Amino acid sequence: MTAKAAKRRGDERTASAAALLNATAELLSEATNIDVSLNEISQRASVNSAMIKYYFGNKEGLLLALLERDAETAMASLKALSDMDMPAQKKLKIHINGIINAYYKSPYINRLIHYMVESGSPEASRRVAQIFIEPMIEVYRDMVAQGVREGVLKDVDPGLLYYCLVGAADHIFHAGYSVPATLGIERLDDGIKQRYAELVCDIYLRGLAP
Structure with a gap:
């Protein structure tokens, strides 16, 4: 050849x-x-x-490869944001908007993470934690520490912050079946997504203020 x-x-x-x-x-x-x-x-x-x-x-290998592909882009962007020279509150606002946009475009991500961690092989579970969860915790730790130094954020546990932000960002898309009852529309659109992102930012930036 x-x-x-x-x-x-x-x-x-x-x-x-x-x-x-x-x-x-x-x-x-x-x-x-x-x-x-x-x-x-x-x-x-x-x-x-x-x-x-x-x-x-096998199927697990395919799903893991998909998560690895998604993580490569998402975690690189998150690390770049963390390293930027800007106030912690602005970083957090950009991140909240970013994670909600990511779930809007790819609503399967968090479901797939849960599935792989809970039902995948031990190796797959460890890999998912390594490529998604651990990098996010590390960035949250840095953001919180910076915010505390700047006097704009409470000294909260980065692990608990992870559950708060990921849960808030994901649930509206995970529970899309409830949108007709809660919002009176057939499906989420870009306008609703943006309004939701603004609301989540407002709640968390106010709630994390010292």
Whole structure:
């Protein structure tokens, strides 16, 4: 096989793996749980289902790869925010808006994290904690410490702050079935998402003030 042919074959494999990840993300975003079959994924991706085993080993491997892809972008952005030279309150406001935007675009993320931690293998559970939970706790620790130094935030436990913020950011999307009853609309839209983000920011920035 020539180098050019080998590169083309490698590009095709990369494209197929990416198509499977994209199809999984789409189906999970449309569903209310993570019970999406491999057949549905392969059909959506227009890729033979045998390729899932080839690229990812099994369904758990596919789901973990999806989380790793999402985490790479999200955690890099969060770390960059943490390292910026700006007041802690502004960082926190940007983060709250960012996490709500992330769940709006990919509502499956927190459901999938819970599933992998609770039902996945011990190795998968540890990996999810390593790529999502631990980096967020570390950034929250830094933000709180900075806010305390600046006199604008209470000295709260970063772990408890994690539960507060992630819970608030996720629940409106996790409980999308209740939107017709609570908000009188069929589904969440960008306007409602933005209003919700502003409300959560106001509640937490006021509540965390010393």
